[in-house]
Amino acid sequence: MKFKHIITAILAAYTVVGCTENFDALEKDPVALSSNPAGQLSFAQLCMSGDGYYQWRANLIYSGGFVQHYAGAWNVTEFGSKFKKNDDYATALWRNGYSNEMKGIVDVIEKTSANPESVNMNAVAKIMRVMIAQRITDMYGDVPYSEAGQGFSKGIVTPKYDKQQDIYNAFFKELDEAFTQLSAGGGDVKGDLFYNGDITKWKKLANTMRLRLAMRISEVSPVEAEKQAKAALANGVFESNADNCIMHHLDFPFNDTPGALDFRGNGLSYAFIGNENGDHFSSLMIDYLRNNGDPRLTMLATAKTGGMNWGAPAPGEELYVGNTPGVFQWEMPGGSNAISGIQPYLKLKTTPFIHVTYSESQLLLAEAAFRGWVAGVAGDYYKKGVEAGIKQLEVYGAPAASQTSINTYLAAKPLVAGKEKEQIATQLWVTYLFNSIEAYSNWRRTGYPHLLPITNPDSETGGVVPTRLYYPNDEMQKNQANYLDALSRMGGKNEWTNKVWWDVN
Numbered sequence: 001m002k003f004k005h006i007i008t009a010i011l012a013a014y015t016v017v018g019c020t021e022n023f024d025a026l027e028k029d030p031v032a033l034s035s036n037p038a039g040q041l042s043f044a045q046l047c048m049s050g051d052g053y054y055q056w057r058a059n060l061i062y063s064g065g066f067v068q069h070y071a072g073a074w075n076v077t078e079f080g081s082k083f084k085k086n087d088d089y090a091t092a093l094w095r096n097g098y099s100n101e102m103k104g105i106v107d108v109i110e111k112t113s114a115n116p117e118s119v120n121m122n123a124v125a126k127i128m129r130v131m132i133a134q135r136i137t138d139m140y141g142d143v144p145y146s147e148a149g150q151g152f153s154k155g156i157v158t159p160k161y162d163k164q165q166d167i168y169n170a171f172f173k174e175l176d177e178a179f180t181q182l183s184a185g186g187g188d189v190k191g192d193l194f195y196n197g198d199i200t201k202w203k204k205l206a207n208t209m210r211l212r213l214a215m216r217i218s219e220v221s222p223v224e225a226e227k228q229a230k231a232a233l234a235n236g237v238f239e240s241n242a243d244n245c246i247m248h249h250l251d252f253p254f255n256d257t258p259g260a261l262d263f264r265g266n267g268l269s270y271a272f273i274g275n276e277n278g279d280h281f282s283s284l285m286i287d288y289l290r291n292n293g294d295p296r297l298t299m300l301a302t303a304k305t306g307g308m309n310w311g312a313p314a315p316g317e318e319l320y321v322g323n324t325p326g327v328f329q330w331e332m333p334g335g336s337n338a339i340s341g342i343q344p345y346l347k348l349k350t351t352p353f354i355h356v357t358y359s360e361s362q363l364l365l366a367e368a369a370f371r372g373w374v375a376g377v378a379g380d381y382y383k384k385g386v387e388a389g390i391k392q393l394e395v396y397g398a399p400a401a402s403q404t405s406i407n408t409y410l411a412a413k414p415l416v417a418g419k420e421k422e423q424i425a426t427q428l429w430v431t432y433l434f435n436s437i438e439a440y441s442n443w444r445r446t447g448y449p450h451l452l453p454i455t456n457p458d459s460e461t462g463g464v465v466p467t468r469l470y471y472p473n474d475e476m477q478k479n480q481a482n483y484l485d486a487l488s489r490m491g492g493k494n495e496w497t498n499k500v501w502w503d504v505n
Contacts, residue, residue, distance in 0.1 A: 037111050037121055038191030040104035043263075044128060045193045047100045049247045049353030050263025054092035056271035058139065058469070061089055063436035065325075066465050067429065067443050068451050070436075071282035072323035072332070072339065081326040081454060083461040090496070091472040093139055093437075098148060101132045106149030119186035120199055123178040127206050130171050131355070134213065137167050138441040139469045141500040142486045145170065158479045161486035164501035165221075171213050172228055179206040179235055194245055194355075204243050207232045208361045215364045216445060218371070220502045226373040233365065233374050238358040241392050245356040251349045265349030268434060272347040279342040280329055284452050285433070286322030286340055288426070293409055295401035296430065299343070299393045306337030326454045345397035346434070352395050359389035359431045363424050370420045379415040382424060386410060389431040422448045444503045466496035467503055 049055065064070040065080015079086050108125040112118035137143050145167045147159035162170075182199045189197040195205075214228035238244070252264040272279045281301055289297040303319040320340045323329055329336040345351065362385030370378040387406055394400050415423055425448035432439035443449075444467055454463040471494050475483040490498045 036191075037108040037118070037125070040108050041121075041125065041128065041189075041191040042193055044101045044105050044132065045247060046263040047096070048132070048355065050249060050265060050267050051096050051100065052263075052265075052267035052270035052274075054096050055267030056274065057086075057089040057092035059268055059435070059437050060271040062466075062469065063440040067436055067439045068282040068284045068325045069429075069433055069439060070280065070323075071325045071327070072280040072329035072336070074328065077326060077328050082456045082459045083454070083464070083466055084458075085460060085470075085496070087473065090469045093136060093469070094143075094472055097132060097136050098144075102129070102136075103149040103151070105129050105132060107153065110153055117187045119181050120183070120189050120202075121187060123181035123186070123206075124189050124192065124202055126174045126178040126181075127202065127209065130174055130209060130213075133167065134171065134209075135437055137164050138216070138500065139437065140471060141468050141498070142489060143167070144482075158482060160482045163489070168213060168217060168502070172210065175206045175210045175213075176231070179203055179210075182206070193247060201243055204236055204238050205245055205356060207235045208237045208243075208356055210235075211237055211361055211364050211368075212356070215367060216441065217502045218367075219445060220504045222371075226368075226371070229364075229368045229373050233368075237365075238356075238361045241358050241388055241395075243358055244354055244392060244395070246395060247353045247355065249350055249352065266351045266353055268353065269347050269349055269351050272342065279347060280323040280336070280339050281342065282452075283322030283324050284449065285430075286320055288430070288449070290320050292413055294430075295390050295405045295409055296393060299390075299398040299401065300346070300433070301340040302343055304338050304340050306334055325452050326456045326459075343398065351397075354392065354395065354435065357388070357392055357431060359385050359392055360428065361385075362388060363428050363431065366415070367421065367424045370424070378420060378424075382415045382427070383410050385424075385431070386413075386427055389427065392431075421446060425449065444500075445505070447505050461497060464497065467499045468496055470494045470496045 060070060061075050061080045063080075065076045066083075068081075070076050071081060078084060079089060105125050105128045109122060109129065112122035112125065115122075133143075133145050133148070137145065142161045142163050144159035145162045147154075147156045150156040150159070182203050184199065186199070189195075189199070189202070195201040211229055211232035214225045214232060217228075218225040249266040249269075250264040252262060286297070286301060288294070289300070297320055301320055301322075304321050321338060323332055323339050329339065332339050362381045365374060365376065366378045366381035366385060368374045369376045369381055387410065390401050390406055390409075425442060425446040428442050429439050429449050432442065443451075451465065454465075456463070471483065471486070473494070487494055
């Protein structure tokens with residue numbers, strides 16, 4: 001491994017957040033990132049959004065296509081809209097999530113567990129382990145967790161596949177432990193590209209993640225979900241967009257090689273750029289924003305430049321048109337110039353990536369309040385969540401929506417009795433734009449929004465949206481006994497139409 005290149009990348013990334021501590025040691029140590037918790041933390045954080053390999057495959061093509069955030073590009077349409085299997089796409093998150101993220105974070109936890117000066121570092125690593133593993137288990141189901149990442153430290157090269165319910169129980173325990181551990185006397189958090197070592201913000205992140213996970217199990221385990229949601233709110237979740245968990249990226253060339261070391265640029269932007277101008281939102285997304293007078297329409301999408309016959313838009317013609325899911329961009333009436341694109345500032349290598357948001361927390365609290373699980377008025381949480389979702393786009397460089405336009409939108413589109421779950425879930429779908437992995441999970445949990453039907457005759461599932469990604473087939477050779485044990489809990493087949501534990505709808 002070219003450790004010098006990794007160190008250079010992390011040094012550069014630190015410049016963005018203004019943290020330069022301890023880098024003399026990193027620069028002098030040629031294997032710093034294999035032995036230094038600060039470097040390992042930085043690298044894992046960079047990977048989570050800078051890894052173009054799985055951002056392109058798992059986030060854009062499959063998740064973004066499945067939930068109809070995007071449409072039109074060849075790969076999004078052929079695989080993400082028609083639901084065709086591609087082993088490289090389906091296993092990208094598994095392979096890189098474990099090798100580049102989980103392994104290092106587990107190492108940080110083990111190295112700091114007995115050091116009284118690294119209590120906060122240990123707590124942050126626990127939160128990171130939950131963040132990394134949550135995406136993996138939500139996409140695949142039963143996966144290695146309790147024994148994951150311990151090949152070097154404990155010689156466990158064939159980790160067991162934990163049941164997803166057990167994994168979630170461990171998540172709640174670990175987040176609670178991390179929240180309790182974090183304190184002013186717990187030592188510095190070095191290598192932190194999310195919050196620059198701000199313990200207060202990490203405590204809020206732990207609770208907001210706890211809220212996300214509580215609502216994720218709302219349908220399969222409502223009693224436990226209520227308990228965890230209440231605890232998260234009592235301990236303190238995000239209070240404004242200033243608390244959002246954001247990775248700031250740099251303007252460096254991308255590397256799409258599996259196991260690549262340079263993740264300084266935004267991996268999703270790399271995917272947009274590499275899709276040969278296939279950068280279009282779906283008609284479901286554009287129509288929702290346009291028909292509801294949502295201020296985010298112009299912040300997210302560009303106006304189309306051509307009409308039905310490549311000419312200028314006719315008088316009175318809609319200027320914003322999305323790409324129909326399952327239809328290639330060149331098959332749209334008028335071609336790609338007759339559909340809206342994605343705003344340029346959303347496709348830069350320097351575009352930030354938002355992992356967890358205040359908007360998400362307020363919308364989830366709206367649902368929890370509607371269910372009677374937490375104090376507060378669902379409609380009030382809902383308004384705060386929608387408003388925050390509009391304003392969070394400013395971090396990308398989008399022109400700020402006027403407060404008047406936001407107030408007008410909120411007044412015209414309040415939470416309506418009898419439609420609460422659908423409205424909240426649909427707003428989450430919009431808020432999770434650019435984090436389609438999360439949107440895909442919430443869609444499976446809630447069934448909202450109602451997706452447009454896929455009628456392509458060559459769909460491998462007959463138009464049925466897959467409900468998980470399938471395991472890498474080489475697990476049969478690498479970890480046979482545990483792999484087969486996991487499959488036995490799903491009828492013995494490694495299919496993407498099986499459901500994960502919390503998906504009971």
